[in-house]
Amino acid sequence: MKNRTDxxxxxxFRLGIDCxxxxxxxxxxxxxxxxxxxxxxxxxxxxxxxLVTGESVPATLTAAAGQFPDxxxxxxxxxxxxxxxxxxxxxxxxxxxxxxxLYPHHDVxxxxxxxxxxxxxxxPSLFVGTGPNLxxxxxxxxxxxxxxxxxxxxxxxxxYTAQLLRRFFGVPGRKIAVIYPPPSPxxxxxxxxxxPGGLRPGRYFLSVAEWRxxxxxxxxVRAFARARSGLGGDWKxxxxxxxxxxxxxxxxxxxRAGVSxxxxxxxxxxxxxxxxxxxxxxxxxxxxxxxxFGYPVVEAFHFGTPVICSNAGSxxxxxxNAAVLVNPRDEIQIAxxxxxxxxxxxxxxxxxxxxxxxxxxxxxxxxxEQTLKVCKEAARNL
Numbered sequence: 001m002k003n004r005t006d007x008x009x010x011x012x013f014r015l016g017i018d019c020x021x022x023x024x025x026x027x028x029x030x031x032x033x034x035x036x037x038x039x040x041x042x043x044x045x046x047x048x049x050x051l052v053t054g055e056s057v058p059a060t061l062t063a064a065a066g067q068f069p070d071x072x073x074x075x076x077x078x079x080x081x082x083x084x085x086x087x088x089x090x091x092x093x094x095x096x097x098x099x100x101x102l103y104p105h106h107d108v109x110x111x112x113x114x115x116x117x118x119x120x121x122x123x124p125s126l127f128v129g130t131g132p133n134l135x136x137x138x139x140x141x142x143x144x145x146x147x148x149x150x151x152x153x154x155x156x157x158x159x160y161t162a163q164l165l166r167r168f169f170g171v172p173g174r175k176i177a178v179i180y181p182p183p184s185p186x187x188x189x190x191x192x193x194x195x196p197g198g199l200r201p202g203r204y205f206l207s208v209a210e211w212r213x214x215x216x217x218x219x220x221v222r223a224f225a226r227a228r229s230g231l232g233g234d235w236k237x238x239x240x241x242x243x244x245x246x247x248x249x250x251x252x253x254x255x256r257a258g259v260s261x262x263x264x265x266x267x268x269x270x271x272x273x274x275x276x277x278x279x280x281x282x283x284x285x286x287x288x289x290x291x292x293f294g295y296p297v298v299e300a301f302h303f304g305t306p307v308i309c310s311n312a313g314s315x316x317x318x319x320x321n322a323a324v325l326v327n328p329r330d331e332i333q334i335a336x337x338x339x340x341x342x343x344x345x346x347x348x349x350x351x352x353x354x355x356x357x358x359x360x361x362x363x364x365x366x367x368x369e370q371t372l373k374v375c376k377e378a379a380r381n382l
Contacts, residue, residue, distance in 0.1 A: 289328050
Protein backbone atom coordinates (compact mmCIF):
# COMPACT_ATOMS: atom_id res chain seq x y z
CA MET A 1 0.00 0.00 0.00
CA LYS A 2 1.34 3.40 -0.96
CA ASN A 3 2.70 5.46 1.89
CA ARG A 4 2.86 9.22 1.31
CA THR A 5 5.20 9.70 4.25
CA ASP A 6 7.82 7.28 2.93
CA UNK A 7 11.05 8.78 1.62
CA UNK A 8 12.62 11.72 3.39
CA UNK A 9 11.82 11.13 7.05
CA UNK A 10 13.42 14.43 8.02
CA UNK A 11 10.98 16.66 6.15
CA UNK A 12 7.99 18.08 8.03
CA PHE A 13 4.57 16.49 7.81
CA ARG A 14 2.55 18.64 5.41
CA LEU A 15 -0.98 19.15 6.66
CA GLY A 16 -3.54 21.18 4.74
CA ILE A 17 -6.65 22.57 6.45
CA ASP A 18 -9.56 24.05 4.54
CA CYS A 19 -10.14 27.34 6.38
CA UNK A 20 -12.72 28.97 4.09
CA UNK A 21 -15.30 28.88 6.88
CA UNK A 22 -13.11 31.06 9.09
CA UNK A 23 -14.83 34.38 8.49
CA UNK A 24 -14.63 37.83 10.05
CA UNK A 25 -18.00 36.96 11.61
CA UNK A 26 -17.57 33.87 13.84
CA UNK A 27 -19.10 30.56 12.76
CA UNK A 28 -19.26 27.24 14.58
CA UNK A 29 -17.01 25.42 12.12
CA UNK A 30 -14.76 28.47 11.88
CA UNK A 31 -14.28 28.33 15.65
CA UNK A 32 -13.48 24.61 15.36
CA UNK A 33 -10.80 25.35 12.76
CA UNK A 34 -9.21 28.12 14.83
CA UNK A 35 -9.26 25.97 17.96
CA UNK A 36 -7.63 23.09 16.08
CA UNK A 37 -4.86 25.33 14.74
CA UNK A 38 -4.16 26.74 18.21
CA UNK A 39 -4.11 23.24 19.68
CA UNK A 40 -1.73 21.97 17.03
CA UNK A 41 0.67 24.82 17.71
CA UNK A 42 1.10 23.49 21.26
CA UNK A 43 1.69 19.83 20.42
CA UNK A 44 3.06 19.55 16.88
CA UNK A 45 6.74 19.76 16.11
CA UNK A 46 7.93 19.02 12.60
CA UNK A 47 4.65 20.15 11.06
CA UNK A 48 4.06 22.38 8.06
CA UNK A 49 0.59 23.89 7.82
CA UNK A 50 -0.94 24.91 4.52
CA LEU A 51 -4.14 26.86 5.18
CA VAL A 52 -6.69 27.13 2.39
CA THR A 53 -8.54 30.44 2.47
CA GLY A 54 -10.92 32.50 0.39
CA GLU A 55 -9.86 35.67 -1.37
CA SER A 56 -8.86 37.32 1.91
CA VAL A 57 -7.34 36.02 5.14
CA PRO A 58 -9.33 36.96 8.28
CA ALA A 59 -7.36 38.52 11.11
CA THR A 60 -8.40 35.72 13.48
CA LEU A 61 -6.83 33.14 11.17
CA THR A 62 -3.64 35.17 10.79
CA ALA A 63 -3.37 35.40 14.57
CA ALA A 64 -3.90 31.67 15.13
CA ALA A 65 -1.48 30.72 12.35
CA GLY A 66 1.13 33.14 13.67
CA GLN A 67 2.01 30.62 16.38
CA PHE A 68 3.53 28.32 13.73
CA PRO A 69 7.07 28.81 12.39
CA ASP A 70 6.17 26.98 9.18
CA UNK A 71 2.83 27.98 7.74
CA UNK A 72 1.52 29.07 4.37
CA UNK A 73 -1.76 30.34 2.93
CA UNK A 74 -3.34 29.14 -0.30
CA UNK A 75 -6.20 30.91 -1.99
CA UNK A 76 -9.25 29.03 -3.24
CA UNK A 77 -11.65 31.76 -4.43
CA UNK A 78 -14.75 29.57 -4.27
CA UNK A 79 -17.49 29.36 -1.64
CA UNK A 80 -16.95 26.58 0.93
CA UNK A 81 -20.27 24.88 0.08
CA UNK A 82 -22.22 24.07 -3.05
CA UNK A 83 -21.99 22.39 -6.42
CA UNK A 84 -19.62 24.95 -7.92
CA UNK A 85 -16.91 24.37 -5.34
CA UNK A 86 -17.54 20.62 -5.42
CA UNK A 87 -16.81 20.60 -9.16
CA UNK A 88 -14.03 23.20 -9.31
CA UNK A 89 -12.14 23.38 -5.99
CA UNK A 90 -9.81 20.54 -7.02
CA UNK A 91 -8.23 22.89 -9.58
CA UNK A 92 -6.85 24.94 -6.70
CA UNK A 93 -6.36 22.29 -4.02
CA UNK A 94 -4.53 19.73 -6.17
CA UNK A 95 -1.69 22.24 -6.69
CA UNK A 96 -0.79 21.88 -3.03
CA UNK A 97 1.95 19.46 -2.02
CA UNK A 98 0.26 17.82 0.97
CA UNK A 99 0.48 14.61 2.91
CA UNK A 100 -3.18 14.98 3.89
CA UNK A 101 -6.01 17.52 3.74
CA LEU A 102 -8.12 18.04 6.86
CA TYR A 103 -11.59 18.96 5.64
CA PRO A 104 -13.64 20.37 8.53
CA HIS A 105 -17.14 19.83 7.13
CA HIS A 106 -19.24 17.61 4.89
CA ASP A 107 -18.78 19.12 1.40
CA VAL A 108 -15.55 17.52 0.15
CA UNK A 109 -14.86 18.44 -3.51
CA UNK A 110 -14.64 15.91 -6.31
CA UNK A 111 -11.35 14.87 -7.97
CA UNK A 112 -8.96 15.57 -5.11
CA UNK A 113 -5.64 13.73 -5.43
CA UNK A 114 -4.45 13.82 -1.83
CA UNK A 115 -5.68 11.81 1.18
CA UNK A 116 -8.57 13.46 3.02
CA UNK A 117 -9.74 13.42 6.64
CA UNK A 118 -13.30 14.72 6.97
CA UNK A 119 -14.70 16.06 10.25
CA UNK A 120 -18.40 15.33 10.81
CA UNK A 121 -20.01 17.82 13.16
CA UNK A 122 -23.62 17.03 12.39
CA UNK A 123 -25.63 14.21 10.84
CA PRO A 124 -28.91 15.68 9.57
CA SER A 125 -32.10 13.96 10.69
CA LEU A 126 -35.09 13.37 8.45
CA PHE A 127 -37.33 13.33 11.51
CA VAL A 128 -36.12 16.23 13.69
CA GLY A 129 -36.06 19.63 12.02
CA THR A 130 -32.94 21.73 12.53
CA GLY A 131 -33.85 24.63 10.26
CA PRO A 132 -33.32 23.50 6.65
CA ASN A 133 -36.35 21.92 5.01
CA LEU A 134 -36.56 18.20 4.28
CA UNK A 135 -35.25 18.53 0.72
CA UNK A 136 -32.17 20.41 1.92
CA UNK A 137 -31.56 17.88 4.68
CA UNK A 138 -31.66 15.08 2.11
CA UNK A 139 -29.16 16.99 -0.03
CA UNK A 140 -26.91 17.41 3.01
CA UNK A 141 -27.10 13.68 3.69
CA UNK A 142 -26.14 12.94 0.09
CA UNK A 143 -23.16 15.29 0.28
CA UNK A 144 -22.11 13.77 3.59
CA UNK A 145 -22.31 10.25 2.13
CA UNK A 146 -19.95 11.25 -0.70
CA UNK A 147 -17.50 12.92 1.67
CA UNK A 148 -17.36 9.84 3.88
CA UNK A 149 -16.71 7.55 0.91
CA UNK A 150 -13.97 9.82 -0.42
CA UNK A 151 -12.15 10.19 2.90
CA UNK A 152 -9.42 7.92 4.17
CA UNK A 153 -10.52 8.63 7.75
CA UNK A 154 -13.52 10.34 9.35
CA UNK A 155 -13.47 12.30 12.59
CA UNK A 156 -16.75 12.19 14.52
CA UNK A 157 -17.21 14.84 17.21
CA UNK A 158 -18.87 12.37 19.58
CA UNK A 159 -19.52 8.68 20.06
CA TYR A 160 -23.16 9.40 19.24
CA THR A 161 -22.14 10.87 15.88
CA ALA A 162 -19.95 7.84 15.20
CA GLN A 163 -22.92 5.57 15.98
CA LEU A 164 -25.04 7.45 13.41
CA LEU A 165 -22.29 7.10 10.79
CA ARG A 166 -22.10 3.35 11.34
CA ARG A 167 -25.86 2.86 11.45
CA PHE A 168 -27.01 5.01 8.53
CA PHE A 169 -23.96 5.11 6.26
CA GLY A 170 -22.39 1.73 6.97
CA VAL A 171 -19.04 3.30 7.83
CA PRO A 172 -16.73 0.67 9.36
CA GLY A 173 -15.65 1.45 12.87
CA ARG A 174 -11.95 1.33 11.95
CA LYS A 175 -12.45 4.30 9.62
CA ILE A 176 -13.97 6.52 12.34
CA ALA A 177 -12.11 8.33 15.10
CA VAL A 178 -14.14 9.91 17.90
CA ILE A 179 -12.40 13.17 18.81
CA TYR A 180 -14.11 15.81 20.89
CA PRO A 181 -13.72 19.29 19.36
CA PRO A 182 -11.44 21.95 20.84
CA PRO A 183 -12.91 24.44 23.32
CA SER A 184 -15.12 27.20 22.01
CA PRO A 185 -14.02 30.88 22.05
CA UNK A 186 -16.41 31.46 24.96
CA UNK A 187 -14.08 29.48 27.22
CA UNK A 188 -11.19 31.88 26.62
CA UNK A 189 -13.25 35.08 26.82
CA UNK A 190 -12.16 37.90 29.09
CA UNK A 191 -14.29 39.27 31.92
CA UNK A 192 -15.73 42.75 32.04
CA UNK A 193 -19.29 42.65 30.65
CA UNK A 194 -22.07 43.44 33.13
CA UNK A 195 -25.19 41.31 33.38
CA PRO A 196 -28.11 42.44 31.22
CA GLY A 197 -30.70 44.50 33.04
CA GLY A 198 -33.36 42.45 34.77
CA LEU A 199 -31.04 39.58 35.77
CA ARG A 200 -29.68 39.02 39.27
CA PRO A 201 -26.79 36.63 40.03
CA GLY A 202 -28.03 33.17 40.93
CA ARG A 203 -31.66 34.03 40.19
CA TYR A 204 -32.04 32.97 36.59
CA PHE A 205 -31.84 29.92 34.36
CA LEU A 206 -29.80 30.23 31.18
CA SER A 207 -30.36 28.67 27.78
CA VAL A 208 -27.73 29.15 25.04
CA ALA A 209 -29.27 28.25 21.70
CA GLU A 210 -30.23 29.62 18.32
CA TRP A 211 -33.97 29.71 17.74
CA ARG A 212 -33.95 26.55 15.64
CA UNK A 213 -36.67 23.87 15.88
CA UNK A 214 -34.45 21.18 17.42
CA UNK A 215 -33.31 23.50 20.23
CA UNK A 216 -36.76 22.95 21.78
CA UNK A 217 -37.12 26.50 23.09
CA UNK A 218 -40.91 26.61 22.94
CA UNK A 219 -41.11 23.62 25.26
CA UNK A 220 -38.48 25.16 27.53
CA VAL A 221 -40.54 28.34 27.83
CA ARG A 222 -43.65 26.35 28.71
CA ALA A 223 -41.69 24.33 31.28
CA PHE A 224 -40.41 27.54 32.87
CA ALA A 225 -43.97 28.84 33.00
CA ARG A 226 -44.96 25.66 34.89
CA ALA A 227 -42.09 26.13 37.35
CA ARG A 228 -42.52 29.87 37.78
CA SER A 229 -45.11 29.81 40.56
CA GLY A 230 -43.00 27.37 42.57
CA LEU A 231 -39.84 29.38 42.16
CA GLY A 232 -41.19 32.55 43.74
CA GLY A 233 -39.40 35.86 43.91
CA ASP A 234 -37.75 37.32 40.85
CA TRP A 235 -36.54 34.21 38.98
CA LYS A 236 -36.00 34.63 35.25
CA UNK A 237 -35.22 32.60 32.16
CA UNK A 238 -32.54 34.12 29.89
CA UNK A 239 -32.25 32.80 26.32
CA UNK A 240 -29.02 33.76 24.54
CA UNK A 241 -29.09 32.98 20.84
CA UNK A 242 -29.88 34.49 17.48
CA UNK A 243 -33.29 34.13 15.84
CA UNK A 244 -33.46 31.72 12.91
CA UNK A 245 -35.94 32.27 10.12
CA UNK A 246 -39.11 34.05 11.22
CA UNK A 247 -38.14 35.54 14.56
CA UNK A 248 -41.70 36.21 15.68
CA UNK A 249 -42.59 32.73 16.89
CA UNK A 250 -40.57 32.69 20.13
CA UNK A 251 -41.80 36.05 21.51
CA UNK A 252 -45.33 34.88 20.66
CA UNK A 253 -44.71 31.63 22.56
CA UNK A 254 -43.44 33.56 25.57
CA UNK A 255 -46.57 35.72 25.52
CA ARG A 256 -48.89 32.72 25.22
CA ALA A 257 -47.18 31.10 28.20
CA GLY A 258 -47.83 34.21 30.29
CA VAL A 259 -44.18 34.82 31.22
CA SER A 260 -43.36 37.91 29.16
CA UNK A 261 -42.09 39.71 32.27
CA UNK A 262 -39.83 36.83 33.29
CA UNK A 263 -38.22 35.59 30.03
CA UNK A 264 -35.41 37.66 28.52
CA UNK A 265 -34.71 37.04 24.83
CA UNK A 266 -31.17 38.36 24.59
CA UNK A 267 -30.44 37.56 20.94
CA UNK A 268 -26.91 36.73 19.86
CA UNK A 269 -24.43 37.32 22.68
CA UNK A 270 -20.65 37.55 22.24
CA UNK A 271 -18.10 35.44 24.14
CA UNK A 272 -17.57 38.02 26.91
CA UNK A 273 -21.30 38.37 27.48
CA UNK A 274 -21.78 34.62 27.53
CA UNK A 275 -19.05 34.23 30.10
CA UNK A 276 -20.85 36.65 32.40
CA UNK A 277 -24.17 34.87 31.84
CA UNK A 278 -22.68 31.45 32.62
CA UNK A 279 -20.83 32.62 35.73
CA UNK A 280 -23.94 34.14 37.29
CA UNK A 281 -26.65 31.64 36.26
CA UNK A 282 -28.28 29.26 38.71
CA UNK A 283 -28.08 26.61 36.00
CA UNK A 284 -27.82 26.05 32.27
CA UNK A 285 -30.96 24.42 30.85
CA UNK A 286 -30.12 22.83 27.50
CA UNK A 287 -33.00 20.62 26.39
CA UNK A 288 -32.23 20.17 22.70
CA UNK A 289 -33.91 17.33 20.82
CA UNK A 290 -30.83 16.61 18.71
CA UNK A 291 -27.17 17.43 19.35
CA UNK A 292 -24.10 15.83 17.85
CA PHE A 293 -21.91 17.45 20.51
CA GLY A 294 -23.35 20.28 22.64
CA TYR A 295 -20.83 23.06 23.33
CA PRO A 296 -22.98 24.85 25.95
CA VAL A 297 -22.69 21.89 28.33
CA VAL A 298 -18.88 22.01 28.25
CA GLU A 299 -18.92 25.80 28.50
CA ALA A 300 -21.09 25.53 31.62
CA PHE A 301 -18.67 23.02 33.15
CA HIS A 302 -15.81 25.41 32.48
CA PHE A 303 -17.50 28.35 34.20
CA GLY A 304 -18.82 26.39 37.16
CA THR A 305 -22.48 26.43 36.13
CA PRO A 306 -24.78 23.52 37.09
CA VAL A 307 -26.39 21.80 34.11
CA ILE A 308 -29.83 20.46 33.25
CA CYS A 309 -29.77 18.83 29.83
CA SER A 310 -31.54 16.39 27.55
CA ASN A 311 -31.15 12.66 27.76
CA ALA A 312 -31.13 12.65 23.92
CA GLY A 313 -28.45 12.64 21.24
CA SER A 314 -24.87 13.14 22.38
CA UNK A 315 -25.74 15.05 25.55
CA UNK A 316 -25.67 12.13 28.03
CA UNK A 317 -22.22 11.24 26.64
CA UNK A 318 -20.90 14.80 26.91
CA UNK A 319 -22.44 15.48 30.32
CA UNK A 320 -21.47 12.20 31.95
CA ASN A 321 -22.53 12.23 35.61
CA ALA A 322 -22.36 16.01 35.84
CA ALA A 323 -25.90 17.01 34.86
CA VAL A 324 -29.54 16.45 35.70
CA LEU A 325 -30.82 14.61 32.63
CA VAL A 326 -34.40 15.11 31.49
CA ASN A 327 -36.67 13.91 28.72
CA PRO A 328 -36.66 16.94 26.39
CA ARG A 329 -40.25 16.25 25.32
CA ASP A 330 -41.58 16.25 28.88
CA GLU A 331 -42.34 19.79 30.10
CA ILE A 332 -43.21 18.57 33.60
CA GLN A 333 -39.87 16.81 33.97
CA ILE A 334 -37.97 19.90 32.79
CA ALA A 335 -39.94 22.11 35.19
CA UNK A 336 -39.33 19.71 38.10
CA UNK A 337 -35.58 19.77 37.40
CA UNK A 338 -35.52 23.58 37.52
CA UNK A 339 -37.44 23.59 40.79
CA UNK A 340 -35.13 20.96 42.25
CA UNK A 341 -31.95 22.87 41.45
CA UNK A 342 -33.38 26.20 42.59
CA UNK A 343 -34.21 24.69 46.00
CA UNK A 344 -31.04 22.64 46.57
CA UNK A 345 -27.74 24.57 46.71
CA UNK A 346 -25.98 21.37 47.77
CA UNK A 347 -27.00 19.64 44.56
CA UNK A 348 -25.89 22.64 42.52
CA UNK A 349 -22.45 22.49 44.13
CA UNK A 350 -22.21 18.73 43.51
CA UNK A 351 -22.94 19.29 39.82
CA UNK A 352 -20.35 22.07 39.61
CA UNK A 353 -17.65 19.80 41.05
CA UNK A 354 -18.67 16.91 38.79
CA UNK A 355 -18.51 19.24 35.80
CA UNK A 356 -14.96 20.31 36.64
CA UNK A 357 -13.98 16.63 36.72
CA UNK A 358 -15.34 16.18 33.18
CA UNK A 359 -13.26 18.99 31.67
CA UNK A 360 -10.03 17.03 31.00
CA UNK A 361 -11.98 15.00 28.42
CA UNK A 362 -12.30 18.17 26.35
CA UNK A 363 -8.69 19.35 26.49
CA UNK A 364 -7.47 21.29 23.41
CA UNK A 365 -4.16 19.45 23.56
CA UNK A 366 -5.87 16.06 23.55
CA UNK A 367 -8.10 17.09 20.64
CA UNK A 368 -5.12 18.36 18.62
CA GLU A 369 -2.92 15.33 19.35
CA GLN A 370 -5.65 12.89 18.35
CA THR A 371 -6.50 14.85 15.19
CA LEU A 372 -2.87 14.94 14.07
CA LYS A 373 -2.51 11.23 14.79
CA VAL A 374 -5.51 10.42 12.59
CA CYS A 375 -4.18 12.65 9.79
CA LYS A 376 -0.82 10.86 9.85
CA GLU A 377 -2.59 7.49 9.77
CA ALA A 378 -4.60 8.62 6.75
CA ALA A 379 -1.40 9.65 4.95
CA ARG A 380 0.28 6.31 5.71
CA ASN A 381 -2.65 4.21 4.57
CA LEU A 382 -3.54 5.80 1.23
